[in-house]
Amino acid sequence: MTEERLMDKIIEVCKRRGFVNPTAEIYGGAGGFYDYGPLGTLMRQKIIELWRQSFVLDEDRVFEISGATLLPEPVFQASGHLESFEDPLVQCDKCKSMYKADDIIKRSTGETAEGLPLDQLDKMIKDNEIKCPSCKGDLGNTRQFNLMFSTEIGSTGGIKGYLRPETAQNIFVNFKQLAGFMRNKLPFGIAQFGSSFRNEISPRNFLIRGREFEQMEIEMFYDPDKENEHPRWEEVADIDINIVTREMQEKGWEKPLILTAEEAVTKKHVPNQYLAYYLALETEMLLALGVPEDVFWFRHMQDNEAPHYSAGNYDLEANLSIGHMEIVGNALRTDYDLQKHAKASKSSFEIMVGDKKVTPHVCEPSLGVGRIFYLVLESCYRDDDRGWTWFQFPPAVAPLEVAVFPLMKKDGLAEFAYDVHTELKEAGYLSFYDESGKIGKRYARADEVGIPFCVTIDYDSLKDYTVTIRDRDTMEQVKLPLEDLEVALGELMEGDSEFQEFLEFDD
Ligand code: GAP
DSSP states (O other): OOHHHHHHHHHHHHHHTTSEEETTGGGTOOTTOEEEOHHHHHHHHHHHHHHIIIIIITOSSEEEEOOOSEEEHHHHHHHTHHHHOEEEEEEBTTTOOEEEHHHHHHHHHOOOOTTOOHHHHHHHHHHTTOOOTTTOOOBOOOEEEEOOOEEEESTTOOEEEEEOSSTHHHHHHTHHHHHHHTTTOSSEEEEEEEEEEOOOSSOBTGGGBOSEEEEEEEEEEEOGGGTTOOTTHHHHTTOEEEEEOHHHHHHOOSSOEEEEHHHHHHTTSSSOHHHHHHHHHHHHHHHHTTOOGGGEEEEEOOGGGSOTTOSOBEEEEEEETTEEEEEEEEEEEETHHHHHHHHHHTOOOOEEETTEEEOOEEEEEEEEHHHHHHHHHHHHEEOSTTSSOEEOOOTTTOSOOEEEEESSSTTTHHHHHHHHHHHHHHTTOOEEEOOSSOHHHHHHHHHHTTOSEEEEEOHHHHHHOEEEEEETTTOOEEEEEGGGHHHHHHHHHHTSSOHHHHHHHHO
16 A cells, blocks of 8 residues: 555545535535544544543643634734734745645655745745646745635624634633633643634645644643742653654764653753643653553654744644644743733733742743544454454544444344434443444444444344344454443453453353
């Protein structure tokens, strides 16, 4: 299988089986917009819930808000997005196609040109004789293009507004109320999940670079003098994280450095506990989602790659079939945003810490739902000798958890199976009932969308109240008393029991 085809195969399954579809496809679509279908919505929801549980609900001093997606111009004047949230755009003189200049250079030469000044990008395009990929025409000069979608607010068009390019700004502009809610005591975190919008020059690679996408962000506010006094540090200090330092990048690297969070901070590979805390939480989250540990790492970005507000980024990157991709942005935003908004709105965002006034510093983990969703799809995609493709989703992210089948529709099997399905739903399982087609086909259909367990009702079930569970990963089957089904499924889903143990019991 060629690498490019893996993404295409996944896109095909996603469209056919109700995961993700291009928006308004019947009208030709609009690049960079996608709709989640029935299974995609269930799976996306599980990703969001996993984040919410470990990044927000498990914490004492982190709360979530939901802000407006359209914000007035002064917000982005102050935040620096109007001036700096730009990508270098280059246009073909002949067919007028537009490209992101650093992308087109990377595709043609393999060299990274992100963050370089316009004249250097022009020079690289000229020196390497890079032409338009669509028509081979000459490319014009590179210019900066602001990525925000603008609109007029109100019927008379009085105020200019922008769709937010990150969820973070709602949190900064509400800082005074939020700090009051947190009793003006540091540290505290404010989380937000929601849509962000960027008018990407060349949206591509499916959910990896869209024009509307969802982010799960936290702005963690702390006293910079106490940057190594994270209140829950002991809980993550021993977690291994994969790091790629700047030095490793200069020398050329093959494998990331594996350090505990504690080692990463004491050896100064990660600047403080607040940031390292989130690198550990992200590592745990991806492992729970079925992403292997050797597929991702945290890279200390070069200065010219980091966003305008960042004093250092440690982005989570993954080795996808399309190359190394950023999946999560982890930024040290310092007091950049609060200072900018304080000055522009003539407010003070200082907090008293003892007898000292502090403008809090900010550490920000920013997780993109779509990119994590795609990373999970690629990590779990299986194309072995089964005769059909399947997803090895862990139950934590599987859109459906169990499928219930009657062996035949007749002789009361369908009614029996439907009752079992209803009971499983009532017990809280994401259960799916399917009675159409041969049983082998139904197993294949369930595997294709990654359902971990199938339960089949056959003639024995009518006689002795037993059911057959089939394990997706091994395709092994075992008979169990119906009364044990719920508990058995619970243990299998939680990982408290292996399917193998049930087989041994059956023998
Ligand atoms: N508030 C910080 C921020 O927005 P970012 O690195 O620009 O930082 C954070 O974005 C994350 O949002 C990325 O790591 C990615 O997961 C997601 N993201 C950004 N642009 C995206 C796009 N065009 N399509 C899909 N996801 C995107």
